[in-house]
Amino acid sequence: MIYGGGLNMGQVIGESTANGGEPASSPVTMQNLIAIIMHSLLDIGLVRLVDGLSQDLLNAVTGYSPIRGLV
Numbered sequence: 484m485i486y487g488g489g490l491n492m493g494q495v496i497g498e499s500t501a502n503g504g505e506p507a508s509s510p511v512t513m514q515n516l517i518a519i520i521m522h523s524l525l526d527i528g529l530v531r532l533v534d535g536l537s538q539d540l541l542n543a544v545t546g547y548s549p550i551r552g553l554v
């Protein structure tokens with residue numbers, strides 16, 4: 484559950500299988516969760532322009548897509 488950060492609230496994203504064991508549509512990964520947090524905290528466009536950041540850090544901040552429907 485995510486709250487605040489200027490996100491679109493009050494919705495269900497995706498659906499699970501009949502037994503609730505696996506996502507049936509729109510699976511959300513840990514990378515998507517990190518991306519939505521970074522999107523809420525930082526201006527990603529400006530982060531891409533900062534000199535001296537390691538490629539690993541840039542990939543962690545900008546390399547994944549946020550959860551569709553929340554932004």
